[in-house]
Amino acid sequence: MKVWAIANQKGGVGKTTTAISLGGLLAARKQHTLLVDLDPHGSLTTYLGFDPDQVEDSVYVLFQKSGGDPAPLIRSSKFECLDILPASTALATLDRQLGAKSGMGLVIFRALAQVAGRYDYVLIDCPPMLGVLMVNALAACERLLIPVQTEFLALKGLERMLHTLAMIQRSRETVLPYVIVPTLFDRRTRASLQVLRELRERYPARTWDAVIPIDTQFREASRAGAPLPLLHPATRGSRAYEDLLDYLLGTPRVLKVASV
Amino acid sequence: MKTRETEQVRTVVDQQLALQTYLDALLRPVIEAVETASEPESAPVRAEMAPEPVPAPPAEQAAPVQAGIGEQAVAPVVPEWAERPFQCLLFKVAGLTLAVPLVKLNGVLPWSNDITPMPGHAPWFLGLLRHQGQSVKVIDTALLVLPENRRCRILPPAQERLRNMILIDEGRWGLACESVSEVVTLAPGDVRWRTSRSARPWLAGTVIERMCALLDTEAFAHMLATGER
Numbered sequence: 001m002k003v004w005a006i007a008n009q010k011g012g013v014g015k016t017t018t019a020i021s022l023g024g025l026l027a028a029r030k031q032h033t034l035l036v037d038l039d040p041h042g043s044l045t046t047y048l049g050f051d052p053d054q055v056e057d058s059v060y061v062l063f064q065k066s067g068g069d070p071a072p073l074i075r076s077s078k079f080e081c082l083d084i085l086p087a088s089t090a091l092a093t094l095d096r097q098l099g100a101k102s103g104m105g106l107v108i109f110r111a112l113a114q115v116a117g118r119y120d121y122v123l124i125d126c127p128p129m130l131g132v133l134m135v136n137a138l139a140a141c142e143r144l145l146i147p148v149q150t151e152f153l154a155l156k157g158l159e160r161m162l163h164t165l166a167m168i169q170r171s172r173e174t175v176l177p178y179v180i181v182p183t184l185f186d187r188r189t190r191a192s193l194q195v196l197r198e199l200r201e202r203y204p205a206r207t208w209d210a211v212i213p214i215d216t217q218f219r220e221a222s223r224a225g226a227p228l229p230l231l232h233p234a235t236r237g238s239r240a241y242e243d244l245l246d247y248l249l250g251t252p253r254v255l256k257v258a259s260v
Numbered sequence: 261m262k263t264r265e266t267e268q269v270r271t272v273v274d275q276q277l278a279l280q281t282y283l284d285a286l287l288r289p290v291i292e293a294v295e296t297a298s299e300p301e302s303a304p305v306r307a308e309m310a311p312e313p314v315p316a317p318p319a320e321q322a323a324p325v326q327a328g329i330g331e332q333a334v335a336p337v338v339p340e341w342a343e344r345p346f347q348c349l350l351f352k353v354a355g356l357t358l359a360v361p362l363v364k365l366n367g368v369l370p371w372s373n374d375i376t377p378m379p380g381h382a383p384w385f386l387g388l389l390r391h392q393g394q395s396v397k398v399i400d401t402a403l404l405v406l407p408e409n410r411r412c413r414i415l416p417p418a419q420e421r422l423r424n425m426i427l428i429d430e431g432r433w434g435l436a437c438e439s440v441s442e443v444v445t446l447a448p449g450d451v452r453w454r455t456s457r458s459a460r461p462w463l464a465g466t467v468i469e470r471m472c473a474l475l476d477t478e479a480f481a482h483m484l485a486t487g488e489r
Contacts, residue, residue: 113471116471170280171283
């Protein structure tokens with residue numbers, strides 16, 4: 001079982017879109033995939049047809065019990081091989097409830113260990129702020145994907161994220177590999193081009209060499225409650241995520257680097 | 261003016277310290293059973309072959325990592341045998357999966373009732389076993405690697421619970437375990453190598469995919485021989 005977290009301390013950069021798109025693609029490749037929604041907003045949960053305000057059995061239960069078996073909390077989606085451990089709005093209260101309670105950063109790690117035999121991949125969608133949920137995600141994963149919107153404010157958010165990552169690595173005495181994924185790229189804007197160039201200059205070995213473009217079809221897919229690559233595989237956004245997945249799996253198809 | 265600048269620097273340092281303290285607290289029992297060292301045993305080991313363990317400092321007093329705030333983490337400590345793909349044997353103690361690299365494995369023995377107990381030793385020291393003309397010091401691995409608050413899971417007595425012994429350090433030590441599962445091949449990238457061995461030096465890293473802890477057998481043997489945890 002491989003565990004990837006998708007995180008950035010800036011909101012609106014495409015974390016949930018990345019989680020659902022990669023999850024959908026993995027499932028389409030017959031890889032049993034679990035999506036874990038750690039964002040109190042529950043966007044990923046909503047995306048797959050569950051209501052984070054109504055769901056009773058959510059990842060919140062794990063934190064209440066300081067661990068336990070997540071299997072009873074996991075819901076099947078309408079897509080084969082794609083399950084979700086849903087979020088509930090109550091997750092927003094965890095930092096207040098738990099503070100810095102010792103060991104609470106490892107709840108998700110321990111929970112996932114109990115379903116390790118059931119899944120090939122776990123993708124964790126993180127909240128856009130540093131707290132017990134993000135720490136859990138970073139402690140549980142073996143790889144971090146950082147979607148970065150190709151606009152100027154995003155660079156600052158990336159710096160903050162990398163700073164957090166460095167501190168967590170220091171606490172855990174481990175190194176967590178990460179990949180920067182340029183998202184919401186609009187080749188018509190100078191800002192997109194400049195920020196992309198800057199990402200590649202500053203983090204050449206860490207930045208994926210292609211981009212996720214702006215694609216209005218993502219919005220349509222979320223309305224339909226389906227991963228875009230499953231709904232419309234031929235769209236630009238779908239193809240970009242397929243390339244990203246191939247890159248992450250180390251099996252690139254014909255390289256289709258965006259001509260930017 | 262200078263005082264104001266100093267105050268600002270101090271505030272920034274305080275904030276970063278607060279953040280690191282917060283993260284350290286959340287992650288303190290690092291993988292709980294996997295990465296947390298047990299508290300030192302109160303009962304001393306008297307025999308020469310199993311020296312008295314030196315009490316480990318409590319977690320709060322563990323040597324701090326010295327890298328400055330905001331720096332990238334230091335390079336991980338990767339043993340030489342792991343610089344290319346390597347094979348490991350997985351075994352279980354108290355529900356926890358441990359991995360021992362085959363290049364450092366000297367054998368696997370079935371549990372034996374011929375182990376000679378050595379009275380007056382720490383509970384983790386189970387006794388001596390003669391094997392191929394050599395005395396193997398058999399230890400209850402779970403009691404050494406699990407934190408105290410997890411030892412309640414070690415319910416049955418050793419004779420009922422333990423099924424195998426993993427021989428390391430040229431066969432000098434036998435790590436008693438509940439089961440031996442499989443041999444897996446790992447690439448160096450499959451392991452989250454630790455960047456510091458200031459605490460739990462026997463833990464080389466963790467294999468997230470297998471949810472197991474990778475042993476550094478030499479460090480483990482050194483810990484057993486010297487009590488330095």
